[in-house]
Amino acid sequence: MELSAVVNGRPTRLGIEPQELLLDVLRDRLGLTGAKRSCDVQVCGACTVLVDGAPVSACTTLAADVAGREVLTIEGLRQTDAWPAIEDAFERHAAVQCGFCTPGMALTIHALVADGDMTDARAVQRCLSGNLCRCTGYRGILEAAAEIAGVATEPGPVHGG
Amino acid sequence: MTIEAPRRPVRTPAPQVGRSMRRVDAGEKLRGEARFVGDMQVPAMLHGKVLRSPAAHARVVSVDVSAALAMPGVVTVLTGEDLLDIDPYWGHAIQDRPIVAIDRVRFAGEPVAAVAAEDEATAEAAVAAIVVEYEDLPIAGTIEEALAPDAPLVHDGPLRPGLFHGLGTLPERDGNVCYRYGFERGEVDALFADAAIVVEGDYEFPGVYQYAMETHSVIAQWDTDGVTMWATCQHPFLVRAEIAALFDLPLGKVRIVVPYLGGGFGSKSYTKMEPITVALARKAGRPVRIVNRVSESMVTTRRHGARIHMRTAADAEGRLLARDTTISFDTGAYADNGPRVTATGGDAAPGPYRWSGVRVDALCVYTNTAPSGSYRAFGASHVQWVGEMQVDEVAQRAGIDAVEVRRRNLLRPGEQVRPGGKPLDADLIGDIEKVAAALGWDDPRGPDIGRGLSVGLLAAGAHPVSSAVVRLEADGEAIVLVGSTEMGQGQRTAFAQIAAEVLGMDAERVRCMGTDTRFTPYDRSTGASRSTTLAGLAVQRAAQEVRDDLLAIAARIWPDQEHEIVLAEGAAWCGDERRTYPELIAKRFGLSGGQLIGEGGVHPEGTGSYAEGPVFWEVCIGAAEVRVDRATGAVKVTRTATVADVGRAINPQLVERQDEGATMQGIGNALFEEMVFEQGLLVNDDLLEYRIPNTQDLPERSTCVIVENGDGPGPFGAKGCGEGAFAGIIAALATAVADAGVPMHALPLTPERVWRRIQELEKESA
Numbered sequence: 001m002e003l004s005a006v007v008n009g010r011p012t013r014l015g016i017e018p019q020e021l022l023l024d025v026l027r028d029r030l031g032l033t034g035a036k037r038s039c040d041v042q043v044c045g046a047c048t049v050l051v052d053g054a055p056v057s058a059c060t061t062l063a064a065d066v067a068g069r070e071v072l073t074i075e076g077l078r079q080t081d082a083w084p085a086i087e088d089a090f091e092r093h094a095a096v097q098c099g100f101c102t103p104g105m106a107l108t109i110h111a112l113v114a115d116g117d118m119t120d121a122r123a124v125q126r127c128l129s130g131n132l133c134r135c136t137g138y139r140g141i142l143e144a145a146a147e148i149a150g151v152a153t154e155p156g157p158v159h160g161g
Numbered sequence: 162m163t164i165e166a167p168r169r170p171v172r173t174p175a176p177q178v179g180r181s182m183r184r185v186d187a188g189e190k191l192r193g194e195a196r197f198v199g200d201m202q203v204p205a206m207l208h209g210k211v212l213r214s215p216a217a218h219a220r221v222v223s224v225d226v227s228a229a230l231a232m233p234g235v236v237t238v239l240t241g242e243d244l245l246d247i248d249p250y251w252g253h254a255i256q257d258r259p260i261v262a263i264d265r266v267r268f269a270g271e272p273v274a275a276v277a278a279e280d281e282a283t284a285e286a287a288v289a290a291i292v293v294e295y296e297d298l299p300i301a302g303t304i305e306e307a308l309a310p311d312a313p314l315v316h317d318g319p320l321r322p323g324l325f326h327g328l329g330t331l332p333e334r335d336g337n338v339c340y341r342y343g344f345e346r347g348e349v350d351a352l353f354a355d356a357a358i359v360v361e362g363d364y365e366f367p368g369v370y371q372y373a374m375e376t377h378s379v380i381a382q383w384d385t386d387g388v389t390m391w392a393t394c395q396h397p398f399l400v401r402a403e404i405a406a407l408f409d410l411p412l413g414k415v416r417i418v419v420p421y422l423g424g425g426f427g428s429k430s431y432t433k434m435e436p437i438t439v440a441l442a443r444k445a446g447r448p449v450r451i452v453n454r455v456s457e458s459m460v461t462t463r464r465h466g467a468r469i470h471m472r473t474a475a476d477a478e479g480r481l482l483a484r485d486t487t488i489s490f491d492t493g494a495y496a497d498n499g500p501r502v503t504a505t506g507g508d509a510a511p512g513p514y515r516w517s518g519v520r521v522d523a524l525c526v527y528t529n530t531a532p533s534g535s536y537r538a539f540g541a542s543h544v545q546w547v548g549e550m551q552v553d554e555v556a557q558r559a560g561i562d563a564v565e566v567r568r569r570n571l572l573r574p575g576e577q578v579r580p581g582g583k584p585l586d587a588d589l590i591g592d593i594e595k596v597a598a599a600l601g602w603d604d605p606r607g608p609d610i611g612r613g614l615s616v617g618l619l620a621a622g623a624h625p626v627s628s629a630v631v632r633l634e635a636d637g638e639a640i641v642l643v644g645s646t647e648m649g650q651g652q653r654t655a656f657a658q659i660a661a662e663v664l665g666m667d668a669e670r671v672r673c674m675g676t677d678t679r680f681t682p683y684d685r686s687t688g689a690s691r692s693t694t695l696a697g698l699a700v701q702r703a704a705q706e707v708r709d710d711l712l713a714i715a716a717r718i719w720p721d722q723e724h725e726i727v728l729a730e731g732a733a734w735c736g737d738e739r740r741t742y743p744e745l746i747a748k749r750f751g752l753s754g755g756q757l758i759g760e761g762g763v764h765p766e767g768t769g770s771y772a773e774g775p776v777f778w779e780v781c782i783g784a785a786e787v788r789v790d791r792a793t794g795a796v797k798v799t800r801t802a803t804v805a806d807v808g809r810a811i812n813p814q815l816v817e818r819q820d821e822g823a824t825m826q827g828i829g830n831a832l833f834e835e836m837v838f839e840q841g842l843l844v845n846d847d848l849l850e851y852r853i854p855n856t857q858d859l860p861e862r863s864t865c866v867i868v869e870n871g872d873g874p875g876p877f878g879a880k881g882c883g884e885g886a887f888a889g890i891i892a893a894l895a896t897a898v899a900d901a902g903v904p905m906h907a908l909p910l911t912p913e914r915v916w917r918r919i920q921e922l923e924k925e926s927a
C-alpha cells in the first residue's frame with residue numbers, strides 16, 4: 001500500500017506493507033534514526049515521535065495510521081525555533097548521558113510544553129513518567145524540562161548538598 | 162620616593178579540571194545524530210536473528226533448517242554443525258559456552274541456530290520455520306536445586322579457564338560450583354562463642370536486569386582482511402582477544418569499532434553477541450547485523466541472584482568482633498563474569514570494619530537459568546545491605562546510635578582491608594558523618610518513618626592497564642585517543658578536561674574519539690569505575706609528553722628564560738610575549754602541518770594479581786529515609802543522600818549525575834526489580850512486567866555530597882565513582898525499612914513482601 005504523510009514538514013510518499021511499524025519506516029526507509037528502539041511495548045518512550053503534535057510510541061504505531069498526518073521526529077524538531085532553548089537547557093543541566101532516551105525526552109517535553117501541560121514541577125514530573133532513562137536519575141532532565149516550560153523546579157528534588 | 166620596576170605579568174592557566182563544563186557529546190546525542198550500532202548499516206549487510214531454546218535443559222535431538230533455507234530472502238542458517246572446524250567454546254572467565262548449542266541446551270533463551278536474511282522480517286520468519294527436537298533433561302533451576310546432593314549437572318566436562326578471569330589458578334569444578342572464593346582470619350568460632358551479641362540470618366538477593374536501553378547489537382564482517390565488528394562493547398580489546406582465539410586469527414586481523422553505547426552498566430562488558438554474529442557472517446560471506454530485542458538481552462546477561470547466610474558478633478558496647486559469611490551466587494548456565502562477581506562479593510562481605518576474626522565462603526553456582534555477569538557495583542550490592550542490617554542490629558542491642566556504632570568500628574585510612582591488598586584510602590568516618598548530616602539524620606521524624614545509612618567498600622579499578630595517545634594538531638586543537646568506551650558516564654568530557662589542564666588550553670578544544678582497536682591504543686576495559694582513574698592517568702601522562710615537547714620548543718625561543726615559560730590559553734607565554742601552539746608546531750616542523758604526539762600508559766606496579774589490588778577502594782555510601790505504609794506494605798522513599806568520595810572531581814556536575822543515576826538504580830533494585838524464574842524460565846521478560854524506576858519514583862529530596870580529599874591514584878588525586886552509591890543506597894533502603902520496624906530478609910522490598918513480613922512480625926509479638 002502507499003503511505004502519504006508529512007514528515008518533518010516534507011510531504012512524503014512511499015510504498016509500505018500494511019503491518020509495518022512507524023518506527024521501522026522512519027529508521028529503515030527514511031534514515032531517521034533519532035527515534036530509538038528499546039522496549040517494543042510502549043513503555044520506555046525512546047521511540048517517541050510527534051504525530052499531529054502529540055507524542056506517540058512509534059514502536060507500537062502502524063505506519064499506515066499516520067496517513068495524511070504530520071510526523072515530527074528529532075531530525076525535524078532540531079530545525080525549529082524551539083530548538084536552541086531545548087539544547088541549551090539539556091546541556092547546561094547535564095541532562096544527557098548515554099543519549100539513547102534523549103531525543104524522545106526532547107520531543108515529549110516539546111509537545112507537552114506546547115500543550116500547556118507542564119504547569120509546575122509536579123506536572124513536569126508526571127508528564128515525563130512515560131519516558132524512561134536508566135542513566136541519569138532524571139534530575140537533570142526534570143530541571144531542563146522545567147526551564148523549557150518556564151516553571152520553577154521546586155518543590156521537586158533539591159539539588160546540591 | 163622610589164619607583165618599582167613594573168612586574169612582568171605572570172599568566173595563570175584557566176583551570177580545566179574541577180569545572181562543570183558542558184558535556185562534549187551532549188549536543189550530538191540530543192540532536193539524534195550520535196550513531197549507535199543499531200543505527201548503522203554497512204554495504205551488502207544482512208540481518209541476523211537467533212533461534213533461542215524454549216527449554217531450560219534439554220538434549221538437542223535434531224535441528225531441521227530445510228524449510229527456513231527454502232524461504233526467499235534467506236541467505237544462510239548457522240547451526241552447531243558449522244563450527245566443527247574450530248573450538249567453538251568461549252567465555253572470558255571459564256571457557257564453557259558454545260557459540261550455538263552443540264548437543265545440549267542449558268537455559269531457556271540459549272541460541273540454537275541463527276538466520277541471516279535480506280531483511281529482519283524474513284530472518285524472523287525463517288527462525289520460526291526451523292524445527293528442533295528436544296529431549297528434556299532434569300533442571301537445576303535454583304541455587305538450592307543446584308547444590309542438592311543429587312542435583313543434575315549443568316556442565317559435566319573438565320573446567321577450562323578463560324583468558325581473562327584474573328583470579329590466579331581456577332580450581333576444578335565441584336558439582337555445580339564453578340568457582341569458590343574465601344578466606345579466614347582470627348579465631349572466628351571462639352569469638353562467636355564468647356560474644357555478648359550475636360546477630361544471624363539468611364538473606365536473599367534477586368536476579369536483576371541491567372536494562373541498558375540500547376540492547377546488545379553487533380555488525381560483523383568477515384573478509385580477507387579478517388573480521389571487522391561494530392559492536393556494543395564495554396571492553397573491545399578483551400573481545401578482540403577472545404574472537405581472535407575463537408576463530409584462530411591474529412589480533413591485528415580482528416578489528417572492533419565501538420561507537421556510542423546506549424548504556425552499559427556492566428551488561429556490555431566482556432563478550433556477548435559477538436561470537437554468534439561473527440560465525441553467521443563467516444558462513445553467509447556477507448556482513449550481518451544482529452540487534453537483540455529486550456527479551457533477548459534479558460537472557461544474554463543479568464545480575465546474579467544470591468543466597469546469603471551471615472552472622473556478626475559484637476561485645477556489649479557494640480564493638481564488632483567477628484563476621485562469618487556464606488554466599489552462593491546464581492551464575493546461570495554459563496559462568497560469564499560469575500567468578501569475579503563471587504570474589505568481589507566475598508571481599509565486600511566483611512564490610513569496612515575492624516574485625517578480630519572474619520570468615521568468608523563464596524560460591525559461584527551453575528543453574529539452568531540465563532547467565533549472570535556484571536552489573537554496576539556487583540558483589541557489594543549483593544552483600545552490603547545484609548552486613549549493614551546486622552551492624553544496625555548490633556547497635557540497637559548495644560543501645561547506641563547507627564552513626565555511633567560505625568564511628569567506633571570503621572577502619573581508618575591506611576588500615577588493612579584485607580591481607581596483602583591495598584590499605585584503606587578513604588576517610589570513612591568523615592563520609593558517614595557527612596551523609597548523615599545531608600540526610601537530616603537527627604531531624605524530628607513522623608510516624609512510620611525509618612532512616613538508614615550504610616557504608617561499604619568495593620574493590621574498584623579491575624586490572625590497571627590503560628594507554629592513551631594525545632595529539633596536538635597544527636591548528637592548536639588536540640585529539641585524545643583512548644580505548645575507554647563512552648556509554649553515558651561522560652568520560653570523553655573528563656578526558657578532554659584532563660588533557661586540557663595539562664596542556665594549558667580550553668577543554669572545549671580537545672576532541673576525544675570512540676574506540677577502533679585498529680588505531681586506538683590498548684585499554685583493558687570500561688567498568689569497575691576505572692576510566693577516570695586509569696585511562697585518565699594514561700591521558701594525563703600522554704598530555705604531559707606533549708607539554709614537555711611544547712616547553713622544549715618554547716625554550717629555544719626564549720633560551721635564557723626557560724623557567725619563566727608558562728603554558729596557558731593555548732599558547733606559551735614568557736612574560737607578556739606569547740607564541741601560540743600553531744606557531745610552536747610550525748617552528749618544530751619548519752612549515753605548517755605536523756603534529757605533536759604524546760603517549761601515556763599505566764601498568765601494574767607489582768605482579769598485577771587480584772590479591773594485590775584493588776587499584777582503589779570505592780566508597781559505597783548512602784543514606785535513606787522511607788515511609789512504610791503498614792496497611793499495604795508500600796515503601797515510599799522520602800529522602801536519600803550519597804557521598805561521592807572521589808578524591809578530586811574532574812567535573813563536579815557529572816559526578817553528581819553519576820550518584821543520582823546510581824541512586825535511582827538502587828531504588829529500583831531495592832524496591833521492585835526482580836527477574837522471576839519458574840522452572841528455569843524467565844516469566845517477566847519485558848518492560849510491562851519488569852518495571853524500572855521512572856520520574857514518579859524520585860525521592861522527595863535527594864542530596865549528593867562530593868568529598869575531595871585528593872587521595873585517589875588517578876589524575877590530580879581523582880578516583881572513580883558511579884558504583885559506590887548504588888550499593889550504598891540499596892543497603893540504606895534496607896536499613897531504613899528495618900528502622901521503620903520491618904527488618905527484611907529478601908529483596909526487592911515489594912509491598913506484598915513487606916506486608917507479609919509485617920503480619921509475621923505482628924504474629925510473633927502477639
